[in-house]
Amino acid sequence: MLEIYKTINGKLKRVSEATNGTWINIAEPNNADLKRLRALTKGADEIIEYMHDADEVPKIERLDRELFILIRTPQKRMAEPEYFTIPLGIILSKRHLITFCTIKNDVIEELKKGEINTGKKIQTVLKLLLVSSRLYLNYLKSINKLSHIIQQDLEKSMKNEELVKLLNLEKSLVYFTTSLRSNLLIISKLTRDKVFTKYEEDRELLEDVRYEYEQAMQMADIYSNILSGMMDAFASIISNNLNRVMKLLTSVTIILMIPTLIASIYGMNIALPFQHSEHAFLITMLISALLSAMGIIIFWRKELF
Missing domain, CATH: 1.20.58 (Methane Monooxygenase Hydroxylase; Chain G, domain 1)
Known part of the structure:
Protein backbone atom coordinates (compact mmCIF):
# COMPACT_ATOMS: atom_id res chain seq x y z
CA MET A 1 0.00 0.00 0.00
CA LEU A 2 1.39 3.38 -1.05
CA GLU A 3 0.08 6.53 0.63
CA ILE A 4 0.98 10.13 -0.16
CA TYR A 5 0.60 12.85 2.46
CA LYS A 6 1.09 16.59 2.42
CA THR A 7 0.69 19.28 5.04
CA ILE A 8 -1.95 21.74 3.83
CA ASN A 9 -2.97 24.69 6.04
CA GLY A 10 -1.23 23.11 9.00
CA LYS A 11 -3.02 19.76 8.67
CA LEU A 12 -1.73 16.45 7.34
CA LYS A 13 -3.86 15.38 4.38
CA ARG A 14 -3.71 12.47 1.99
CA VAL A 15 -3.21 13.49 -1.64
CA SER A 16 -3.11 11.60 -4.92
CA GLU A 17 0.02 13.03 -6.54
CA ALA A 18 3.62 13.06 -5.30
CA THR A 19 4.65 16.70 -5.58
CA ASN A 20 7.41 18.69 -3.88
CA GLY A 21 7.22 18.50 -0.09
CA THR A 22 5.12 15.33 0.09
CA TRP A 23 5.61 12.38 2.38
CA ILE A 24 5.27 8.99 0.69
CA ASN A 25 4.62 6.04 2.98
CA ILE A 26 4.90 2.48 1.67
CA ALA A 27 3.70 -0.40 3.85
CA GLU A 28 2.90 -4.00 2.93
CA PRO A 29 3.96 -3.24 -0.65
CA ASN A 30 2.71 -5.09 -3.70
CA ASN A 31 4.46 -5.24 -7.08
CA ALA A 32 2.86 -1.99 -8.23
CA ASP A 33 4.10 -0.18 -5.10
CA LEU A 34 7.64 -1.50 -5.61
CA LYS A 35 7.55 -0.43 -9.25
CA ARG A 36 6.54 3.06 -8.21
CA LEU A 37 9.29 3.14 -5.58
CA ARG A 38 11.84 2.32 -8.28
CA ALA A 39 10.52 5.26 -10.27
CA LEU A 40 10.91 7.59 -7.27
CA THR A 41 14.44 6.61 -6.25
CA LYS A 42 17.39 5.09 -8.10
CA GLY A 43 18.58 3.08 -5.10
CA ALA A 44 15.27 1.26 -4.74
CA ASP A 45 16.57 -2.25 -5.46
CA GLU A 46 19.19 -2.05 -2.74
CA ILE A 47 16.68 -0.55 -0.30
CA ILE A 48 14.11 -3.25 -1.05
CA GLU A 49 16.75 -5.90 -0.37
CA TYR A 50 17.57 -4.28 2.96
CA MET A 51 13.93 -4.00 4.02
CA HIS A 52 13.06 -7.61 3.26
CA ASP A 53 15.73 -8.75 5.71
CA ALA A 54 13.92 -8.87 9.08
CA ASP A 55 17.26 -8.88 10.92
CA GLU A 56 18.82 -5.93 9.06
CA VAL A 57 20.77 -3.64 11.39
CA PRO A 58 20.31 0.18 11.47
CA LYS A 59 22.50 2.13 9.06
CA ILE A 60 22.95 5.38 7.19
CA GLU A 61 23.96 5.37 3.54
CA ARG A 62 24.03 7.86 0.70
CA LEU A 63 22.52 6.38 -2.45
CA ASP A 64 22.92 8.56 -5.53
CA ARG A 65 22.43 11.93 -3.78
CA GLU A 66 19.74 10.52 -1.53
CA LEU A 67 20.13 9.83 2.16
CA PHE A 68 18.91 6.42 3.30
CA ILE A 69 18.38 5.82 7.01
CA LEU A 70 17.36 2.44 8.40
CA ILE A 71 16.22 2.19 12.01
CA ARG A 72 14.50 -0.52 14.02
CA THR A 73 11.13 0.46 15.46
CA PRO A 74 9.00 -1.17 18.19
CA GLN A 75 6.01 -3.24 17.14
CA LYS A 76 3.16 -4.97 18.92
CA ARG A 77 1.30 -8.06 17.71
CA MET A 78 -1.07 -10.75 18.99
CA ALA A 79 1.42 -13.63 18.68
CA GLU A 80 4.29 -14.40 21.05
CA PRO A 81 6.53 -12.61 21.73
CA GLU A 82 3.99 -9.79 21.82
CA TYR A 83 6.61 -7.04 21.47
CA PHE A 84 9.41 -7.06 18.91
CA THR A 85 11.19 -4.73 16.47
CA ILE A 86 11.11 -4.31 12.69
CA PRO A 87 13.25 -2.33 10.21
CA LEU A 88 11.90 0.97 8.92
CA GLY A 89 13.54 2.64 5.92
CA ILE A 90 13.65 6.43 5.53
CA ILE A 91 14.67 7.98 2.21
CA LEU A 92 15.45 11.68 1.99
CA SER A 93 15.44 13.03 -1.55
CA LYS A 94 15.29 16.59 -2.85
CA ARG A 95 11.57 16.38 -3.58
CA HIS A 96 10.14 13.79 -1.19
CA LEU A 97 10.41 12.05 2.12
CA ILE A 98 9.78 8.32 1.69
CA THR A 99 9.20 5.79 4.47
CA PHE A 100 9.20 2.10 3.66
CA CYS A 101 8.25 -0.92 5.76
CA THR A 102 7.20 -4.43 4.80
CA ILE A 103 4.30 -4.41 7.30
CA LYS A 104 2.03 -1.81 8.85
CA ASN A 105 4.27 0.11 11.23
CA ASP A 106 3.12 1.29 14.67
CA VAL A 107 5.48 4.29 14.61
CA ILE A 108 4.14 5.51 11.27
CA GLU A 109 0.56 5.20 12.55
CA GLU A 110 1.47 7.29 15.59
CA LEU A 111 3.28 9.86 13.44
CA LYS A 112 0.15 10.38 11.35
CA LYS A 113 -1.71 11.46 14.48
CA GLY A 114 0.80 14.19 15.35
CA GLU A 115 1.49 17.63 13.96
CA ILE A 116 4.09 17.49 11.21
CA ASN A 117 5.05 19.67 8.29
CA THR A 118 5.91 17.45 5.33
CA GLY A 119 7.62 20.42 3.65
CA LYS A 120 10.29 20.30 6.37
CA LYS A 121 11.72 16.87 5.65
CA ILE A 122 14.53 16.94 8.22
CA GLN A 123 12.16 18.00 10.98
CA THR A 124 9.69 15.29 9.96
CA VAL A 125 12.43 12.63 10.15
CA LEU A 126 13.41 13.85 13.61
CA LYS A 127 9.79 13.78 14.76
CA LEU A 128 9.53 10.23 13.42
CA LEU A 129 12.58 9.28 15.50
CA LEU A 130 11.05 11.00 18.53
CA VAL A 131 7.78 9.11 18.10
CA SER A 132 9.77 5.88 17.81
CA SER A 133 11.65 6.55 21.06
CA ARG A 134 8.43 7.38 22.94
CA LEU A 135 6.74 4.27 21.61
CA TYR A 136 9.70 2.25 22.91
CA LEU A 137 9.10 3.84 26.34
CA ASN A 138 5.36 3.08 26.24
CA TYR A 139 5.91 -0.53 25.25
CA LEU A 140 8.59 -0.95 27.92
CA LYS A 141 6.10 0.27 30.55
CA SER A 142 3.55 -2.24 29.21
CA ILE A 143 6.13 -5.03 29.47
CA ASN A 144 6.85 -4.03 33.06
CA LYS A 145 3.12 -4.11 33.94
CA LEU A 146 2.74 -7.53 32.32
CA SER A 147 5.69 -8.87 34.31
CA HIS A 148 4.03 -7.74 37.58
CA ILE A 149 0.76 -9.47 36.61
CA ILE A 150 2.60 -12.68 35.75
CA GLN A 151 4.55 -12.39 39.00
CA GLN A 152 1.34 -12.49 41.05
CA ASP A 153 0.16 -15.61 39.21
CA LEU A 154 3.55 -17.24 39.47
CA GLU A 155 3.71 -16.99 43.27
CA LYS A 156 0.94 -19.61 43.51
CA SER A 157 1.80 -21.64 40.44
CA MET A 158 3.52 -24.98 39.94
CA LYS A 159 3.28 -24.88 36.15
CA ASN A 160 5.67 -23.65 33.47
CA GLU A 161 3.09 -21.48 31.68
CA GLU A 162 3.95 -18.32 33.59
CA LEU A 163 7.68 -18.94 33.15
CA VAL A 164 7.14 -19.22 29.39
CA LYS A 165 5.32 -15.86 29.46
CA LEU A 166 8.24 -14.32 31.32
CA LEU A 167 10.62 -15.85 28.80
CA ASN A 168 8.70 -14.18 25.96
CA LEU A 169 8.88 -10.84 27.77
CA GLU A 170 12.62 -11.33 28.23
CA LYS A 171 12.95 -12.01 24.48
CA SER A 172 11.07 -8.77 23.79
CA LEU A 173 13.47 -6.88 26.04
CA VAL A 174 16.43 -8.42 24.22
CA TYR A 175 14.97 -7.23 20.91
CA PHE A 176 14.39 -3.76 22.35
CA THR A 177 17.81 -3.48 23.97
CA THR A 178 19.65 -4.54 20.83
CA SER A 179 17.61 -2.24 18.58
CA LEU A 180 17.88 0.74 20.92
CA ARG A 181 21.65 0.36 21.11
CA SER A 182 21.92 0.27 17.31
CA ASN A 183 19.53 3.20 16.90
CA LEU A 184 21.58 5.25 19.35
CA LEU A 185 24.58 4.82 17.08
CA ILE A 186 22.51 6.25 14.21
CA ILE A 187 21.41 9.18 16.40
CA SER A 188 25.05 9.80 17.28
CA LYS A 189 25.94 9.95 13.59
CA LEU A 190 23.09 12.37 12.91
CA THR A 191 24.39 14.75 15.58
CA ARG A 192 27.58 15.08 13.50
CA ASP A 193 25.71 15.57 10.23
CA LYS A 194 25.47 19.22 9.14
CA VAL A 195 22.13 18.57 7.43
CA PHE A 196 20.50 17.66 10.74
CA THR A 197 22.20 20.36 12.83
CA LYS A 198 21.92 23.34 10.51
CA TYR A 199 19.02 25.00 12.34
CA GLU A 200 18.58 25.58 16.05
CA GLU A 201 15.11 24.01 16.07
CA ASP A 202 16.45 20.83 14.48
CA ARG A 203 19.36 20.68 16.92
CA GLU A 204 16.97 20.93 19.89
CA LEU A 205 14.70 18.27 18.43
CA LEU A 206 17.67 15.98 17.77
CA GLU A 207 18.81 16.46 21.35
CA ASP A 208 15.31 15.46 22.57
CA VAL A 209 15.49 12.36 20.38
CA ARG A 210 18.88 11.40 21.82
CA TYR A 211 17.67 11.93 25.39
CA GLU A 212 14.51 9.83 24.86
CA TYR A 213 16.49 6.99 23.29
CA GLU A 214 19.01 7.00 26.13
CA GLN A 215 16.18 6.89 28.66
CA ALA A 216 14.54 4.01 26.79
CA MET A 217 17.89 2.19 26.69
CA GLN A 218 18.33 2.56 30.46
CA MET A 219 14.78 1.36 31.12
CA ALA A 220 15.27 -1.66 28.85
CA ASP A 221 18.50 -2.60 30.66
CA ILE A 222 16.87 -2.25 34.09
CA TYR A 223 13.77 -4.23 33.18
CA SER A 224 15.88 -6.91 31.51
CA ASN A 225 18.04 -7.36 34.63
CA ILE A 226 14.97 -7.44 36.89
CA LEU A 227 13.20 -9.95 34.67
CA SER A 228 16.23 -12.20 34.46
CA GLY A 229 16.57 -12.28 38.24
CA MET A 230 12.81 -12.78 38.61
CA MET A 231 12.86 -15.82 36.32
CA ASP A 232 15.63 -17.44 38.34
CA ALA A 233 13.82 -16.71 41.60
CA PHE A 234 10.47 -18.01 40.44
CA ALA A 235 11.97 -21.14 38.95
CA SER A 236 13.12 -21.88 42.49
CA ILE A 237 9.65 -20.98 43.86
CA ILE A 238 7.94 -23.39 41.48
CA SER A 239 10.38 -26.12 42.51
CA ASN A 240 9.75 -25.31 46.19
Missing part, protein backbone atom coordinates in the same frame (compact mmCIF):
# COMPACT_ATOMS: atom_id res chain seq x y z
CA ASN A 241 5.96 -25.39 45.71
CA LEU A 242 6.26 -28.79 44.07
CA ASN A 243 8.44 -30.05 46.92
CA ARG A 244 5.81 -28.93 49.46
CA VAL A 245 3.09 -30.85 47.63
CA MET A 246 5.28 -33.94 47.42
CA LYS A 247 6.05 -33.65 51.14
CA LEU A 248 2.32 -33.46 51.97
CA LEU A 249 1.47 -36.44 49.76
CA THR A 250 4.30 -38.47 51.28
CA SER A 251 3.09 -37.67 54.82
CA VAL A 252 -0.48 -38.67 53.95
CA THR A 253 0.78 -41.91 52.40
CA ILE A 254 2.74 -42.79 55.56
CA ILE A 255 -0.29 -42.13 57.79
CA LEU A 256 -2.49 -44.32 55.59
CA MET A 257 0.08 -47.11 55.75
CA ILE A 258 -0.44 -47.52 59.52
CA PRO A 259 -4.02 -48.89 59.41
CA THR A 260 -3.13 -50.78 56.24
CA LEU A 261 -0.24 -52.48 58.03
CA ILE A 262 -2.41 -53.43 61.04
CA ALA A 263 -5.16 -54.77 58.79
CA SER A 264 -2.60 -56.80 56.87
CA ILE A 265 -1.23 -58.35 60.05
CA TYR A 266 -4.69 -59.33 61.28
CA GLY A 267 -5.40 -60.85 57.91
CA MET A 268 -2.71 -63.49 58.45
CA ASN A 269 -3.81 -67.08 59.11
CA ILE A 270 -1.89 -67.36 62.41
CA ALA A 271 -2.66 -66.94 66.09
CA LEU A 272 -3.15 -63.22 66.90
CA PRO A 273 -4.14 -61.20 69.97
CA PHE A 274 -7.90 -60.63 70.45
CA GLN A 275 -8.72 -63.10 67.68
CA HIS A 276 -11.35 -64.85 69.84
CA SER A 277 -12.77 -61.67 71.29
CA GLU A 278 -16.18 -60.54 70.07
CA HIS A 279 -14.78 -56.98 70.00
CA ALA A 280 -11.71 -57.85 67.91
CA PHE A 281 -12.73 -55.68 64.96
CA LEU A 282 -13.47 -52.67 67.18
CA ILE A 283 -10.19 -53.09 69.07
CA THR A 284 -8.26 -53.31 65.80
CA MET A 285 -9.92 -50.17 64.47
CA LEU A 286 -9.22 -48.28 67.71
CA ILE A 287 -5.54 -49.27 67.62
CA SER A 288 -5.31 -48.17 63.97
CA ALA A 289 -7.03 -44.84 64.71
CA LEU A 290 -4.84 -44.22 67.77
CA LEU A 291 -1.57 -44.93 65.95
CA SER A 292 -2.70 -42.82 62.97
CA ALA A 293 -3.61 -39.95 65.28
CA MET A 294 -0.18 -40.20 66.96
CA GLY A 295 1.46 -40.12 63.51
CA ILE A 296 -0.55 -37.05 62.52
CA ILE A 297 0.44 -35.23 65.73
CA ILE A 298 4.12 -36.06 65.24
CA PHE A 299 4.06 -34.92 61.60
CA TRP A 300 2.15 -31.78 62.53
CA ARG A 301 4.73 -30.80 65.14
CA LYS A 302 7.51 -31.37 62.65
CA GLU A 303 5.60 -29.18 60.15
CA LEU A 304 5.30 -32.01 57.65
CA PHE A 305 1.64 -31.11 57.08
Whole structure:
Protein backbone atom coordinates (compact mmCIF):
# COMPACT_ATOMS: atom_id res chain seq x y z
CA MET A 1 0.00 0.00 0.00
CA LEU A 2 1.39 3.38 -1.05
CA GLU A 3 0.08 6.53 0.63
CA ILE A 4 0.98 10.13 -0.16
CA TYR A 5 0.60 12.85 2.46
CA LYS A 6 1.09 16.59 2.42
CA THR A 7 0.69 19.28 5.04
CA ILE A 8 -1.95 21.74 3.83
CA ASN A 9 -2.97 24.69 6.04
CA GLY A 10 -1.23 23.11 9.00
CA LYS A 11 -3.02 19.76 8.67
CA LEU A 12 -1.73 16.45 7.34
CA LYS A 13 -3.86 15.38 4.38
CA ARG A 14 -3.71 12.47 1.99
CA VAL A 15 -3.21 13.49 -1.64
CA SER A 16 -3.11 11.60 -4.92
CA GLU A 17 0.02 13.03 -6.54
CA ALA A 18 3.62 13.06 -5.30
CA THR A 19 4.65 16.70 -5.58
CA ASN A 20 7.41 18.69 -3.88
CA GLY A 21 7.22 18.50 -0.09
CA THR A 22 5.12 15.33 0.09
CA TRP A 23 5.61 12.38 2.38
CA ILE A 24 5.27 8.99 0.69
CA ASN A 25 4.62 6.04 2.98
CA ILE A 26 4.90 2.48 1.67
CA ALA A 27 3.70 -0.40 3.85
CA GLU A 28 2.90 -4.00 2.93
CA PRO A 29 3.96 -3.24 -0.65
CA ASN A 30 2.71 -5.09 -3.70
CA ASN A 31 4.46 -5.24 -7.08
CA ALA A 32 2.86 -1.99 -8.23
CA ASP A 33 4.10 -0.18 -5.10
CA LEU A 34 7.64 -1.50 -5.61
CA LYS A 35 7.55 -0.43 -9.25
CA ARG A 36 6.54 3.06 -8.21
CA LEU A 37 9.29 3.14 -5.58
CA ARG A 38 11.84 2.32 -8.28
CA ALA A 39 10.52 5.26 -10.27
CA LEU A 40 10.91 7.59 -7.27
CA THR A 41 14.44 6.61 -6.25
CA LYS A 42 17.39 5.09 -8.10
CA GLY A 43 18.58 3.08 -5.10
CA ALA A 44 15.27 1.26 -4.74
CA ASP A 45 16.57 -2.25 -5.46
CA GLU A 46 19.19 -2.05 -2.74
CA ILE A 47 16.68 -0.55 -0.30
CA ILE A 48 14.11 -3.25 -1.05
CA GLU A 49 16.75 -5.90 -0.37
CA TYR A 50 17.57 -4.28 2.96
CA MET A 51 13.93 -4.00 4.02
CA HIS A 52 13.06 -7.61 3.26
CA ASP A 53 15.73 -8.75 5.71
CA ALA A 54 13.92 -8.87 9.08
CA ASP A 55 17.26 -8.88 10.92
CA GLU A 56 18.82 -5.93 9.06
CA VAL A 57 20.77 -3.64 11.39
CA PRO A 58 20.31 0.18 11.47
CA LYS A 59 22.50 2.13 9.06
CA ILE A 60 22.95 5.38 7.19
CA GLU A 61 23.96 5.37 3.54
CA ARG A 62 24.03 7.86 0.70
CA LEU A 63 22.52 6.38 -2.45
CA ASP A 64 22.92 8.56 -5.53
CA ARG A 65 22.43 11.93 -3.78
CA GLU A 66 19.74 10.52 -1.53
CA LEU A 67 20.13 9.83 2.16
CA PHE A 68 18.91 6.42 3.30
CA ILE A 69 18.38 5.82 7.01
CA LEU A 70 17.36 2.44 8.40
CA ILE A 71 16.22 2.19 12.01
CA ARG A 72 14.50 -0.52 14.02
CA THR A 73 11.13 0.46 15.46
CA PRO A 74 9.00 -1.17 18.19
CA GLN A 75 6.01 -3.24 17.14
CA LYS A 76 3.16 -4.97 18.92
CA ARG A 77 1.30 -8.06 17.71
CA MET A 78 -1.07 -10.75 18.99
CA ALA A 79 1.42 -13.63 18.68
CA GLU A 80 4.29 -14.40 21.05
CA PRO A 81 6.53 -12.61 21.73
CA GLU A 82 3.99 -9.79 21.82
CA TYR A 83 6.61 -7.04 21.47
CA PHE A 84 9.41 -7.06 18.91
CA THR A 85 11.19 -4.73 16.47
CA ILE A 86 11.11 -4.31 12.69
CA PRO A 87 13.25 -2.33 10.21
CA LEU A 88 11.90 0.97 8.92
CA GLY A 89 13.54 2.64 5.92
CA ILE A 90 13.65 6.43 5.53
CA ILE A 91 14.67 7.98 2.21
CA LEU A 92 15.45 11.68 1.99
CA SER A 93 15.44 13.03 -1.55
CA LYS A 94 15.29 16.59 -2.85
CA ARG A 95 11.57 16.38 -3.58
CA HIS A 96 10.14 13.79 -1.19
CA LEU A 97 10.41 12.05 2.12
CA ILE A 98 9.78 8.32 1.69
CA THR A 99 9.20 5.79 4.47
CA PHE A 100 9.20 2.10 3.66
CA CYS A 101 8.25 -0.92 5.76
CA THR A 102 7.20 -4.43 4.80
CA ILE A 103 4.30 -4.41 7.30
CA LYS A 104 2.03 -1.81 8.85
CA ASN A 105 4.27 0.11 11.23
CA ASP A 106 3.12 1.29 14.67
CA VAL A 107 5.48 4.29 14.61
CA ILE A 108 4.14 5.51 11.27
CA GLU A 109 0.56 5.20 12.55
CA GLU A 110 1.47 7.29 15.59
CA LEU A 111 3.28 9.86 13.44
CA LYS A 112 0.15 10.38 11.35
CA LYS A 113 -1.71 11.46 14.48
CA GLY A 114 0.80 14.19 15.35
CA GLU A 115 1.49 17.63 13.96
CA ILE A 116 4.09 17.49 11.21
CA ASN A 117 5.05 19.67 8.29
CA THR A 118 5.91 17.45 5.33
CA GLY A 119 7.62 20.42 3.65
CA LYS A 120 10.29 20.30 6.37
CA LYS A 121 11.72 16.87 5.65
CA ILE A 122 14.53 16.94 8.22
CA GLN A 123 12.16 18.00 10.98
CA THR A 124 9.69 15.29 9.96
CA VAL A 125 12.43 12.63 10.15
CA LEU A 126 13.41 13.85 13.61
CA LYS A 127 9.79 13.78 14.76
CA LEU A 128 9.53 10.23 13.42
CA LEU A 129 12.58 9.28 15.50
CA LEU A 130 11.05 11.00 18.53
CA VAL A 131 7.78 9.11 18.10
CA SER A 132 9.77 5.88 17.81
CA SER A 133 11.65 6.55 21.06
CA ARG A 134 8.43 7.38 22.94
CA LEU A 135 6.74 4.27 21.61
CA TYR A 136 9.70 2.25 22.91
CA LEU A 137 9.10 3.84 26.34
CA ASN A 138 5.36 3.08 26.24
CA TYR A 139 5.91 -0.53 25.25
CA LEU A 140 8.59 -0.95 27.92
CA LYS A 141 6.10 0.27 30.55
CA SER A 142 3.55 -2.24 29.21
CA ILE A 143 6.13 -5.03 29.47
CA ASN A 144 6.85 -4.03 33.06
CA LYS A 145 3.12 -4.11 33.94
CA LEU A 146 2.74 -7.53 32.32
CA SER A 147 5.69 -8.87 34.31
CA HIS A 148 4.03 -7.74 37.58
CA ILE A 149 0.76 -9.47 36.61
CA ILE A 150 2.60 -12.68 35.75
CA GLN A 151 4.55 -12.39 39.00
CA GLN A 152 1.34 -12.49 41.05
CA ASP A 153 0.16 -15.61 39.21
CA LEU A 154 3.55 -17.24 39.47
CA GLU A 155 3.71 -16.99 43.27
CA LYS A 156 0.94 -19.61 43.51
CA SER A 157 1.80 -21.64 40.44
CA MET A 158 3.52 -24.98 39.94
CA LYS A 159 3.28 -24.88 36.15
CA ASN A 160 5.67 -23.65 33.47
CA GLU A 161 3.09 -21.48 31.68
CA GLU A 162 3.95 -18.32 33.59
CA LEU A 163 7.68 -18.94 33.15
CA VAL A 164 7.14 -19.22 29.39
CA LYS A 165 5.32 -15.86 29.46
CA LEU A 166 8.24 -14.32 31.32
CA LEU A 167 10.62 -15.85 28.80
CA ASN A 168 8.70 -14.18 25.96
CA LEU A 169 8.88 -10.84 27.77
CA GLU A 170 12.62 -11.33 28.23
CA LYS A 171 12.95 -12.01 24.48
CA SER A 172 11.07 -8.77 23.79
CA LEU A 173 13.47 -6.88 26.04
CA VAL A 174 16.43 -8.42 24.22
CA TYR A 175 14.97 -7.23 20.91
CA PHE A 176 14.39 -3.76 22.35
CA THR A 177 17.81 -3.48 23.97
CA THR A 178 19.65 -4.54 20.83
CA SER A 179 17.61 -2.24 18.58
CA LEU A 180 17.88 0.74 20.92
CA ARG A 181 21.65 0.36 21.11
CA SER A 182 21.92 0.27 17.31
CA ASN A 183 19.53 3.20 16.90
CA LEU A 184 21.58 5.25 19.35
CA LEU A 185 24.58 4.82 17.08
CA ILE A 186 22.51 6.25 14.21
CA ILE A 187 21.41 9.18 16.40
CA SER A 188 25.05 9.80 17.28
CA LYS A 189 25.94 9.95 13.59
CA LEU A 190 23.09 12.37 12.91
CA THR A 191 24.39 14.75 15.58
CA ARG A 192 27.58 15.08 13.50
CA ASP A 193 25.71 15.57 10.23
CA LYS A 194 25.47 19.22 9.14
CA VAL A 195 22.13 18.57 7.43
CA PHE A 196 20.50 17.66 10.74
CA THR A 197 22.20 20.36 12.83
CA LYS A 198 21.92 23.34 10.51
CA TYR A 199 19.02 25.00 12.34
CA GLU A 200 18.58 25.58 16.05
CA GLU A 201 15.11 24.01 16.07
CA ASP A 202 16.45 20.83 14.48
CA ARG A 203 19.36 20.68 16.92
CA GLU A 204 16.97 20.93 19.89
CA LEU A 205 14.70 18.27 18.43
CA LEU A 206 17.67 15.98 17.77
CA GLU A 207 18.81 16.46 21.35
CA ASP A 208 15.31 15.46 22.57
CA VAL A 209 15.49 12.36 20.38
CA ARG A 210 18.88 11.40 21.82
CA TYR A 211 17.67 11.93 25.39
CA GLU A 212 14.51 9.83 24.86
CA TYR A 213 16.49 6.99 23.29
CA GLU A 214 19.01 7.00 26.13
CA GLN A 215 16.18 6.89 28.66
CA ALA A 216 14.54 4.01 26.79
CA MET A 217 17.89 2.19 26.69
CA GLN A 218 18.33 2.56 30.46
CA MET A 219 14.78 1.36 31.12
CA ALA A 220 15.27 -1.66 28.85
CA ASP A 221 18.50 -2.60 30.66
CA ILE A 222 16.87 -2.25 34.09
CA TYR A 223 13.77 -4.23 33.18
CA SER A 224 15.88 -6.91 31.51
CA ASN A 225 18.04 -7.36 34.63
CA ILE A 226 14.97 -7.44 36.89
CA LEU A 227 13.20 -9.95 34.67
CA SER A 228 16.23 -12.20 34.46
CA GLY A 229 16.57 -12.28 38.24
CA MET A 230 12.81 -12.78 38.61
CA MET A 231 12.86 -15.82 36.32
CA ASP A 232 15.63 -17.44 38.34
CA ALA A 233 13.82 -16.71 41.60
CA PHE A 234 10.47 -18.01 40.44
CA ALA A 235 11.97 -21.14 38.95
CA SER A 236 13.12 -21.88 42.49
CA ILE A 237 9.65 -20.98 43.86
CA ILE A 238 7.94 -23.39 41.48
CA SER A 239 10.38 -26.12 42.51
CA ASN A 240 9.75 -25.31 46.19
CA ASN A 241 5.96 -25.39 45.71
CA LEU A 242 6.26 -28.79 44.07
CA ASN A 243 8.44 -30.05 46.92
CA ARG A 244 5.81 -28.93 49.46
CA VAL A 245 3.09 -30.85 47.63
CA MET A 246 5.28 -33.94 47.42
CA LYS A 247 6.05 -33.65 51.14
CA LEU A 248 2.32 -33.46 51.97
CA LEU A 249 1.47 -36.44 49.76
CA THR A 250 4.30 -38.47 51.28
CA SER A 251 3.09 -37.67 54.82
CA VAL A 252 -0.48 -38.67 53.95
CA THR A 253 0.78 -41.91 52.40
CA ILE A 254 2.74 -42.79 55.56
CA ILE A 255 -0.29 -42.13 57.79
CA LEU A 256 -2.49 -44.32 55.59
CA MET A 257 0.08 -47.11 55.75
CA ILE A 258 -0.44 -47.52 59.52
CA PRO A 259 -4.02 -48.89 59.41
CA THR A 260 -3.13 -50.78 56.24
CA LEU A 261 -0.24 -52.48 58.03
CA ILE A 262 -2.41 -53.43 61.04
CA ALA A 263 -5.16 -54.77 58.79
CA SER A 264 -2.60 -56.80 56.87
CA ILE A 265 -1.23 -58.35 60.05
CA TYR A 266 -4.69 -59.33 61.28
CA GLY A 267 -5.40 -60.85 57.91
CA MET A 268 -2.71 -63.49 58.45
CA ASN A 269 -3.81 -67.08 59.11
CA ILE A 270 -1.89 -67.36 62.41
CA ALA A 271 -2.66 -66.94 66.09
CA LEU A 272 -3.15 -63.22 66.90
CA PRO A 273 -4.14 -61.20 69.97
CA PHE A 274 -7.90 -60.63 70.45
CA GLN A 275 -8.72 -63.10 67.68
CA HIS A 276 -11.35 -64.85 69.84
CA SER A 277 -12.77 -61.67 71.29
CA GLU A 278 -16.18 -60.54 70.07
CA HIS A 279 -14.78 -56.98 70.00
CA ALA A 280 -11.71 -57.85 67.91
CA PHE A 281 -12.73 -55.68 64.96
CA LEU A 282 -13.47 -52.67 67.18
CA ILE A 283 -10.19 -53.09 69.07
CA THR A 284 -8.26 -53.31 65.80
CA MET A 285 -9.92 -50.17 64.47
CA LEU A 286 -9.22 -48.28 67.71
CA ILE A 287 -5.54 -49.27 67.62
CA SER A 288 -5.31 -48.17 63.97
CA ALA A 289 -7.03 -44.84 64.71
CA LEU A 290 -4.84 -44.22 67.77
CA LEU A 291 -1.57 -44.93 65.95
CA SER A 292 -2.70 -42.82 62.97
CA ALA A 293 -3.61 -39.95 65.28
CA MET A 294 -0.18 -40.20 66.96
CA GLY A 295 1.46 -40.12 63.51
CA ILE A 296 -0.55 -37.05 62.52
CA ILE A 297 0.44 -35.23 65.73
CA ILE A 298 4.12 -36.06 65.24
CA PHE A 299 4.06 -34.92 61.60
CA TRP A 300 2.15 -31.78 62.53
CA ARG A 301 4.73 -30.80 65.14
CA LYS A 302 7.51 -31.37 62.65
CA GLU A 303 5.60 -29.18 60.15
CA LEU A 304 5.30 -32.01 57.65
CA PHE A 305 1.64 -31.11 57.08
